Amino acid sequence: MIWIVSPGHSESWQPQNQQQSQTDDLVQLWIQQDKAAKPHYQLVRAEITIHAPIGQLLPLLQDASTQHHWLPYTHKVHVLERPSPLQTRVQFITQSRWPFKPRDAITLFEIEPLGPNQIRINMINQPDSHPRATGHLRIQTAEGHWLLTALESCKTRVQYQSGSRWGGMIPQWLVDSTNASLAKDALTALKPWAEQHYKDYAAYDFLPASTLHRTCH
Numbered sequence: 001m002i003w004i005v006s007p008g009h010s011e012s013w014q015p016q017n018q019q020q021s022q023t024d025d026l027v028q029l030w031i032q033q034d035k036a037a038k039p040h041y042q043l044v045r046a047e048i049t050i051h052a053p054i055g056q057l058l059p060l061l062q063d064a065s066t067q068h069h070w071l072p073y074t075h076k077v078h079v080l081e082r083p084s085p086l087q088t089r090v091q092f093i094t095q096s097r098w099p100f101k102p103r104d105a106i107t108l109f110e111i112e113p114l115g116p117n118q119i120r121i122n123m124i125n126q127p128d129s130h131p132r133a134t135g136h137l138r139i140q141t142a143e144g145h146w147l148l149t150a151l152e153s154c155k156t157r158v159q160y161q162s163g164s165r166w167g168g169m170i171p172q173w174l175v176d177s178t179n180a181s182l183a184k185d186a187l188t189a190l191k192p193w194a195e196q197h198y199k200d201y202a203a204y205d206f207l208p209a210s211t212l213h214r215t216c217h
Contacts, residue, residue, distance in 0.1 A: 013045060016180070027187045031180060041141075042176035043163040046183040050158055052194050053216035054150040055203025057158075058119060060194055061146065062109065063201070064090060070189035072182050075102070080130060085206045086111040089126070093133050101168055105139040106130045116208045117150035141165040154216035160187060 013030035030045040050057060060066075064077040071077075076093040083089065088109045096102040108124040125142040132138040142164035149157040162183050166175050199217070203209065 025191070027184045029180065029184055031176075041163055041165055041172055042179070043161060044176075044180045044183045045159065045161045046187050047157065047159045048187045048191055049151065050156050050191050050194050051154065052156055052198035053154050053203070053213040054117070054119065054148050054156045054210050055207070055213060055216075056198040056201045057148060057156050057194055058111070058121075058207075059201040059204060060198055061121070061190075062088060066193075066197070070186060070193045072185045072189075080106070083108075085204070089129070091130060091133070093136065100166075100170060102133075102136045103139050103166060104133040104136040105142065107142075111204075111207070113207055116211045117213075119148045119207070121146040121148075137166070137168050139164060140167055150210045150212040152212060154213055158187065158190070 013032045016029040016031060017026070026048070028047045032043045032045070033040055052060075064079050067077050068074045073095045074092065075095040076091075078091040078093075080089045080091055090107050090109060091104060092107065093104045094102055106126045106129050108126050108129075110122040110124065112120040112122055114120055123142075123144045123146070125139070127138050127140045144161055144163070147159040147161075149159070151157055160183055162179050164175065164179060165172065
């Protein structure tokens with residue numbers, strides 16, 4: 001399950017893999033402590049470049065039927081409703097392994113165009129909007145966004161930021177460590193999946209076309 005944090009935190013980001021060369025094929029990872037949250041929890045930012053046009057990458061990311069191919073520990077993803085073309089309310093149900101009890105979460109995805117070459121997908125946690133899955137704990141605290149930026153040569157830079165509290169008896173340091181691993185693993189898996197399957201998707205006609213990707217197919 002992926003949670004993406006909204007901007008506005010003033011603490012500096014600490015790189016976690018600065019020893020690695022900066023290439024398109026590697027996930028770059030940073031962490032930051034969210035001092036505004038009570039109790040505190042860690043934020044994670046992950047970035048990678050994907051060889052796919054931004055217009056087709058967006059609907060691929062939102063395809064609930066295929067997210068289990070690249071989202072770690074995802075058991076089921078249910079689309080509950082689409083309040084508008086820019087909004088989708090989704091229930092995530094996770095798989096688990098010791099010492100975690102299965103979790104579920106309700107997220108409202110809101111697409112926010114930031115111009116013809118950049119798109120944010122805001123993720124709004126809505127824990128009280130739908131009954132929880134039987135035998136699961138509901139995640140109460142999470143926030144975030146995806147940020148997609150069109151690049152030259154039909155590439156898209158994907159940024160993902162994450163922070164959450166899972167509740168229950170799991171210590172926050174373990175949640176923070178797991179969230180960082182999930183972010184890296186998700187983008188590592190997303191890159192080959194998206195590069196292989198983006199041609200199965202058509203860009204949304206209600207969003208402006210990317211000026212950098214007009215000739216991409």
